[in-house]
Amino acid sequence: MHPSSLEKMWRSTLLDYYHCFISIMHYNYHIMETKTNISYLEFRDFFISFGCFSIHQVKIWNADFNRNNLGRWEKQGKLIRLRQGYYTFPSLLKNGDAPYYLANKIYAPSYISLESALSFHGMIPEGVIQIMSITTRKTKKFHNAFGDFTYQTEKPELLFGYTIEQSTRSNGWSILLATPEKALLDLLYLRPQYNSLGDMQQLRLDVDFMNQELNTDRLDEYVTRFGSKILEQRVSCLKGAYL
Numbered sequence: 001m002h003p004s005s006l007e008k009m010w011r012s013t014l015l016d017y018y019h020c021f022i023s024i025m026h027y028n029y030h031i032m033e034t035k036t037n038i039s040y041l042e043f044r045d046f047f048i049s050f051g052c053f054s055i056h057q058v059k060i061w062n063a064d065f066n067r068n069n070l071g072r073w074e075k076q077g078k079l080i081r082l083r084q085g086y087y088t089f090p091s092l093l094k095n096g097d098a099p100y101y102l103a104n105k106i107y108a109p110s111y112i113s114l115e116s117a118l119s120f121h122g123m124i125p126e127g128v129i130q131i132m133s134i135t136t137r138k139t140k141k142f143h144n145a146f147g148d149f150t151y152q153t154e155k156p157e158l159l160f161g162y163t164i165e166q167s168t169r170s171n172g173w174s175i176l177l178a179t180p181e182k183a184l185l186d187l188l189y190l191r192p193q194y195n196s197l198g199d200m201q202q203l204r205l206d207v208d209f210m211n212q213e214l215n216t217d218r219l220d221e222y223v224t225r226f227g228s229k230i231l232e233q234r235v236s237c238l239k240g241a242y243l
Contacts, residue, residue: 046061052087052092052101052102055070055086082102083107090145093145096169097167097170100120104175107140107142107149108135110137113177113183113186118180118184118205123205124203129147131147134159137153139151139153160182160222161185162176162179179215179218187203194237195234199237216239216243
C-alpha cells in the first residue's frame with residue numbers, strides 16, 4: 001500500500017481550506033466590518049478564484065453569512081449548484097477544463113479514470129460525455145450544468161497511478177488524472193464484461209498508442225499491486241489483442 005497517494009488527495013482538499021483561511025486573513029477590513037451585508041459582487045470577487053466552493057468554506061470566510069443567499073443567487077442564475085453543499089459560477093461553463101477540475105473537488109478523494117481518462121489520453125476514438133472517477137467513498141452519481149459525474153469505488157490501497165496535471169486554461173487548477181496504464185487497469189478491474197480477446201478488441205484502443213506510448217513495465221507493476229489473478233488474465237488478453 002502506498003498511503004502517500006491517498007494523503008496527496010486529502011492534502012489537495014485541505015489546501016483549498018487553507019487557502020480560503022489565508023485569503024480571509026488578508027481580506028479587506030472594510031468588507032469585514034460590513035460582513036452581515038455581503039453583496040453578490042463581493043462574494044463573487046472573493047470565491048471566483050476557487051473554481052468551486054462548499055458551504056463549509058463560505059462559513060469559514062464569514063460565520064454570519066446567510067445561506068439563503070446561495071439559493072436566491074442560484075435562482076437568479078448567478079450560481080450553479082454542483083451537488084448538495086457545492087457551488088460554482090456560470091462563467092466556468094466556458095472553461096473546457098472545468099468538468100475535470102470540478103470532478104476532483106465535489107467528491108474527494110477521487111481521480112479521473114476509466115473511459116474519461118482513456119479519452120483524455122487519446123486512447124479511444126469516442127468522446128466521453130460523463131466524467132468518470134475512482135474514489136474510496138461510496139459509489140455516487142451527480143448531474144449538474146457541467147454534465148454527469150460518476151464515481152466508482154476501489155479499496156484505499158488501489159488509489160494510486162494518477163498524476164497531478166496543471167490546467168492550461170486556469171492558473172492554479174490542479175487535476176488528478178489516471179495514467180494511461182492505471183485507467184486501463186481500473187476499467188478491466190471494474191468491468192467484468194471485458195474478459196476475452198474479442199472483448200478487448202471491442203474496446204477499440206488506439207493501436208499506435210498501445211505500441212508506442214503505453215508503458216508496459218508500469219502496467220505490469222500496477223497489475224501486481226492489484227493482487228488479482230482475474231485481472232492478470234484480463235491484462236493477458238489485452239496484450240494479446242494489441243501488443
